[in-house]
Amino acid sequence: MSSKLLSSPLVSAQWLADNINNPEVVVLDASWFLPGSERDPVQEWHEKRIPGARFFDFDKKIAAPDTELPHMLPSAELFSREVSELGIKEQDTVVVYDSQGMFSAPRVWWMFRTMGHHDVAVLDGGFPAWQKAGLELETGAPEPPVMTEYKASFCPNWVIDADELNARLGDVDTVVLDARSAERFYGTAPEPRPGVRSGHMPNAKSLPFSQLLSEGYFLDTEQLSKRFDALSDPEQNLIFSCGSGVTACILALAAELTGRKKLTVYDGSWTEWGRKHKYPVV
Structure with missing residues (x-):
């Protein structure tokens, strides 16, 4: 049933409103804010959310433990356990949103794709789009989900580590696209994290994620295609990078919307x- 619901990895607020009562549609709030922000995404989810939305904590809870790097992809076992606790089934259609419009939700879309879940989409415009449409909100303590037994199937083609990427920097069939600002890419602005050098990888190309969005919504497919066509051929392998693996997933989702298939974060x-x-x- 759920496999027929999605025609795109991007859905509108109206689509979600029309399908939100389907028992096989699960809504996830994946809000996350940059270090130093005064905002608390869990508190905001408690206070106000799309009805039935469950909170997906990819920063602290559904992330690899014992690493100095932030919110790294967890093992399939950890992912399966945490997603089971969220009451998600393998046949469910998962719709992810965030409170900034389009910022952290694509990270969770990518995580589900990497774990073999195809029926996952991002809400275009995020929570602001839902509110702007005047749709129903839920407030107060959320209902705890009923635990399921979810089993992830890890898809290694969706993710790459530093050593493998380093070995592929000179590959003519591969393009590395960096989602950070142009100032950070060219090293004219300092990195926000201490001890991190400024600049970019050899042969990488700059594609700031903000160039793919307008007021929290994705540009139309034709405009997105032009952005990618200017930097790569449709058949090339695209590897996406950013500051800590969050906004790189905005690029990955945009590339998927244009029909590109060889996508890695x-x-x-x-x-x-x-x-x-x-x-x-x-």
Whole structure:
């Protein structure tokens, strides 16, 4: 049933409103804010959310433990356990949103795809779009989900580590696209995390995630295609990087919307690359 619901990895607020009462549709709030922000995404979810939305904590809870890098992709076992506790089934259609419009939700879309879940989409415009449409809100303590037995199937083609990426930097069939601002890419602005070098990888190309969005919504497919066509051929392997693996997933989702298929996210992103001096920086 759920496999027929989605025609795109991007859905509108109206689509979600029309399908929200389907028992096989699960809504996830994946809000996350940059370090130093005064906002608390869990508190905001408690206070106000799309009806039935469950909170997906990819920063602290559904992330690899015992690593100095932020919110790294967890093992399939940890993912399965946490997603089971959220009451999600393998046949469910998962719709992810965040409170900034389009910022952290694509990270969770990518995580589900990496774990073999195809029926997952992001709400275009996020929570602001839902509110702007005047749709129903839920407030107060959320209902605890009924636990399920979810089993992830890890898809290694969706993720790459630093050593493999380093070995592919000179590959003519591969393009690395960096979602950070142009100032950070070219090293004219400092990195926000201490001990991280400024600059970019050799042969990488700059594609700030903000160039793919307008007021929290994705540009139309034709405009997105032009952005990617200017930097790559449709058949090339695209590897996406950013500061810590969050906004790289905005690029991955945008590329998927254009029909590109060879998509990979560098999970450690610049936090790892810029910190470790064995990796080259331009």
